[in-house]
């Protein structure tokens with residue numbers, strides 16, 4: 001299987017590269033030039049087509065996106081370009097070269113009012129990011145009739161800088177010892193990137209083998225936590241007195257963030273033969289993931 005991964009330098013893309021390590025895999029990056037990755041500016045349609053021409057993949061995985069709140073707020077046109085236009089260019093080129101396409105989306109396409117959400121549940125994003133992700137889904141579906149869309153919740157895993165995932169950012173905040181308020185209203189389902197990447201691999205394989213039914217698929221860890229609960233869990237694990245961590249009730253809820261966007265993954269779990277016992281659990285994994293970002297001098 002020849003695989004082309006756009007956004008292979010990112011949090012999810014790096015894990016997807018690891019998951020496809022035994023395949024004929026090509027990964028792209030943009031700013032982060034790394035050995036083994038080719039530089040592609042996917043905002044250029046021609047450059048995307050050139051990457052397909054060179055790689056001639058059986059399957060393309062699109063892990064390009066812009067999900068950082070600062071960019072969304074300060075450069076909305078860029079956020080639109082990276083989430084929607086890039087998805088369109090990749091879908092068009094993938095179709096033209098006769099490859100399959102796996103497109104990554106988000107649980108933020110839901111309003112979080114009536115969980116759990118099935119793949120065919122009605123989408124009603126609350127904020128700009130969710131609207132971009134839904135627009136990207138609609139766009140790739142219109143372009144590539146056989147696209148497979150995988151919706152994921154918040155991801156955690158090995159990061160290159162603390163703010164790369166919300167979970168390492170929380171760990172760094174709680175370990176600073178400074179007063180911190182963390183949202184205690186919105187439930188999130190932190191999912192390990194390596195589990196998400198394995199799901200990408202199995203989905204792509206099933207796609208190639210014609211075993212996959214349906215366009216939209218959901219994947220998520222089972223257990224939900226608020227940011228405050230995650231912060232307490234991390235503080236307890238590293239032995240930080242949690243007195244400086246305050247539960248916030250208004251910083252996320254009522255705004256752009258769904259209160260409980262729990263994804264119903266039962267169809268995909270059955271299709272992939274993946275049991276919940278196979279999941280990495282947040283409580284077990286998060287200490288390893290955040291250890292190097294936590295200041296152990298906190299008292």
Ligand SMILES: NC(=O)c1ccc[n+]([C@@H]2O[C@H](COP(=O)([O-])OP(=O)(O)OC[C@H]3O[C@@H](n4cnc5c(N)ncnc54)[C@H](OP(=O)(O)O)[C@@H]3O)[C@@H](O)[C@H]2O)c1
Pocket residue numbers: 006007008009010011012013028029030031032033040041042043062063064065066067082104105106107152153154155156164
């Ligand atoms: N992380 C999460 O919690 C999460 C949760 C649900 C869904 N998702 C979705 O999963 C996908 C991947 O997210 P992520 O967290 O891995 O994002 P990320 O870490 O920010 O990585 C984004 C990737 O896009 C690449 N990129 C940026 N600008 C580009 C350009 N002009 N041309 C080509 N590539 C460009 C980046 O390359 P350089 O860094 O080399 O510039 C990087 O490889 C996104 O669609 C996101 O919405 C993420």
